[in-house]
Amino acid sequence: MHTNKHRKQIKLIFNPASGAAKKASLQLIDIIKELQAWRFVPEPFLTEPDTDYAGVVADAIEQGIRMLVVCGGDGTVSAVARAMLGTNTVLGIIPTGTQNNVALSLGIPSDIRSSIALLRTGKNVKIDIGMVTCGDNTMPFLEVCSVGLFSALFQSGDDIQHGDITRIGEFLTTLTTSNPSKISLLLDNKHEIQDVGHAVLVSNMPYIGRQFRVGVDGAYNDGFLDVMFCADVPKLDLMVGYMLKKLKNPTTEISRIKQYKVRNLVIETHPPMPVMIDGSACKEGTVRIGIRRRALAVMTGEIAVDTSGKSEGKN
Incomplete structure (x- = not known):
């Protein structure tokens, strides 16, 4: 337990169909335990094919949540990122998809424990959106x-x-x-x-x-x-x-x-x-x-290069 960290509420958007879908329930439990060890208070949300991500983001903001953590692949990450545009929120990524290009590009580790640690130890960088x-x-x-x-x-x-x-x-x-x-x-x-x-x-x-x-x-x-x-x-x-x-x-x-x-x-x-x-x-x-x-604030890893001219600091 990282007791030196303040407790922080987050929205955990979990795609049970990404990666090894058969292990989704056990994986979710492990993720929640690891998040709690880092003093996060996760509010889980399980995605469905017709999920209204804009509504999920709006509900989180209304509850005072400012970090949304996506546990899924590139499709889920992109869908949540679109919904977060124009809001004062930060995107975190726990990559569990097939390719995980976004995580790879942002220097986010592929293993769950390291990617969760990055939510605390990584760099908050504002990235461009096409x-x-x-x-x-x-x-x-x-x-x-x-x-x-x-x-x-x-x-x-x-x-x-x-x-x-x-x-x-x-x-x-x-x-x-x-x-x-x-x-x-x-x-x-x-x-x-x-x-x-x-x-x-x-x-x-x-x-x-x-x-x-x-x-x-x-x-x-x-x-x-x-x-x-x-x-x-x-x-x-x-x-x-x-x-x-x-x-x-x-x-x-x-x-x-x-x-x-x-x-x-x-x-x-x-x-x-x-x-x-x-x-x-x-x-x-x-x-x-x-x-x-x-246009979008994201927690990134060591490979990330911040060209915005200023550091966004650690979380």
């Missing part, structure tokens, strides 16, 4: 916005990673039948790039996909988005590099992948390609992407 506009709808993203092939493959690929092998046929059919589109990028309102390709990936984090590195440490608060434009690269090469992580440096080993750092961009595809924002589908068509600087 903003995507499709039609009349604007949606924040924490990790990645994808346009094209990876968006089309996301749902079946995600289900396969979680053990549903019945989706393999659908995944392969989509992969083999998808065609490239004419893709136009307008970078920072001045540079226009046009080519034929399968996908565009726009990342706010150093790691996306299957822990596929696209940015430098601290990319989440450098004021820029990392763009990977997959021009007419063979689909098999993309899958090997992105999903199987066989390429150590994909942007040099596949010369037709073009990489940019931008503050904003516009993506147009003909014919239209599917769009995904942190795993959520968006309307096809013109995509406008920007960034909100230092």
